[in-house]
Amino acid sequence: MVHASNERRPTLEAVAARAGVSRATVSRVVNGGAGVRGEVRERVRRAVTDLGYVPNSAARSLVTRRTGAVAVVIAEPETRVFADPFFGRQLRGISRELSAADTQLLLLLQETRAGHERIGRYLSAGHADGVLMFSLHRDDPLPAMAEASGLPTVYGGRPGWAGAERALYVDTDNRDGARQAVRHLRARGRRRIAVITGPLDQTSAQDRLDGYRDALDPATADPRLIADGGFTAQGGERAMAELLAAAPDLDGVFVCSDLMASGALRTLRAHGRRVPEDVGVVGYDDLDPAAWTDPPLTTVRQDVEEMGRLMARLLLRRLAAGPGAARDEPAPVVTPATLVVRESG
């Protein structure tokens, strides 16, 4: 049944009238039908279908204090969100897990600098039951918004800001992944290994840099071998150019995301450096770009979709437990990283 936009949608009342029962009974049927005689239940169901009744969510959540929705807040400028397959993959994992639990995903984009204000209000206004946030920077105002809203929150990536000790999060072992990457380059005989990092106010970027340092031969450490690529393809392109200028003799580079690595490969080709003959390249993520690059990228695999799934699962568990449940409290999860050897290094 279709409703013109100017006629009001049917209410419980209307369904009740049509089925010849009370509102309470209709409500029971709509919410599963427990404790209602089979025959009556069928009658009500028919009335619901006939009228095209859909419960009004505002009314419902006013009394239940539940919305059945989870907000995913994205702070990055949308350009990055939609350019980096990382976000899409993580979101897919989240989306799959939430819809399995019949929970709606609300994607909130913060596009202006002051946009976190709006997002804070939105969360505090009770539009969602919980919050998922990822790719946060050190002084991001969003965690405070989530905190103020009082909503259960799960972070993607270990939080780096002060006071986040008790925060719930899902991350991979970035430091270990980076170590594997650099050890691999060394094992292949590379002696002068550079790194292209992400923005260092993100823990994932910092952790990978730390791992690089861990695995490097201390004798070869050199600040000129470090450049920030900002986790974008163009940034990777530029950072690679900077590295080549500052250290023309480099023979290996660990690039902290596949997207940046695709940019770095472009620069290397433009400069006439052969990969892997002249320079060995290892990326990070093992997402689409990795398989497509020329040559195919050796990289560190993290299961991004699974991380999204885990984030959602953690949050759903928190929500199911209720606010007071101290026992069976979920804990942060750190997933492993694995080196995937292809042809670039």
Place this chain on the structure above:
Amino acid sequence: MVHASNERRPTLEAVAARAGVSRATVSRVVNGGAGVRGEVRERVRRAVTDLGYVPNSAARSLVTRRTGAVAVVIAEPETRVFADPFFGRQLRGISRELSAADTQLLLLLQETRAGHERIGRYLSAGHADGVLMFSLHRDDPLPAMAEASGLPTVYGGRPGWAGAERALYVDTDNRDGARQAVRHLRARGRRRIAVITGPLDQTSAQDRLDGYRDALDPATADPRLIADGGFTAQGGERAMAELLAAAPDLDGVFVCSDLMASGALRTLRAHGRRVPEDVGVVGYDDLDPAAWTDPPLTTVRQDVEEMGRLMARLLLRRLAAGPGAARDEPAPVVTPATLVVRESG
């Protein structure tokens, strides 16, 4: 002021008590403060701040029948959404326009085949005041969901399904853009011009194919010169390979999206065809990939972000007008397409 998750958020009542006024007065202040004495207004504002009061949206929209939110429904598998910069750009335009109107953007992803059911329910449940949809296919069930919800809806791209005559939409002149592309190739002396299309159950893809046919020398038309690239980079790669196999003598190709063109260029390079010397390539979109390709891509520019803006503006106008307002009814918008000549063809 921060609220622990187990204590209830303050209500109007609480603010009223603290400020020593009635709920109605607080409500007035919260909604702009018209008709309230300055002194009282200040007192109330202080109470609001002290208590960290944020209006409960469920209660509010229950009575106002407004949510202050607009749903953007995305039907494509998320992989495509997050791989094609087209979506991101359009979304950015939408996002900018909506936030200027203090309207929240809700991104709804349909990830399972049956996901439209959930989305239909969500829309009908009154979570949003209006709907934005784009990139629809001919037999997509989503428009029917929007229709059934009774919410004002604006489409991105001319609707192709039956009964959409009165639908409101924003599009570019795809057919004309395609004509420009092909005419350009012909003007550069190309005689055997192929086309890589999008999925032909989308009007944008069909219109571009029609434009290709319009501008082609009828004598050179040949079904072997047409391949479907599905609007993905991998699809473009594959389609280009098919074309080269079926028509090795082709000397030009019009690729109906930049993303597919990036794939096509890879294939051409792999097959040893020089661009533009051996084969001229023209893309469509003029988004990021165009500038990055090697060689830089000649393409047809459409202002995707502006199209997003226009979609939002159209919807907001509809919403402001109210359901009954027949006069000043907004009409579909078709924006122009312009050829941007670079080096690929």
Place this chain on the structure above:
DNA sequence: TTGAAAGCGCTAACAC
């Protein structure tokens, strides 16, 4: 198993 009634937090007449 079903119904009556209270009330979630807010806005909007209407009265003062």
Place this chain on the structure above:
DNA sequence: GTGTTAGCGCTTTCAA
């Protein structure tokens, strides 16, 4: 200007 009051559509005791 400000307060009183009646719902918005739903769930949920509590009685029957």
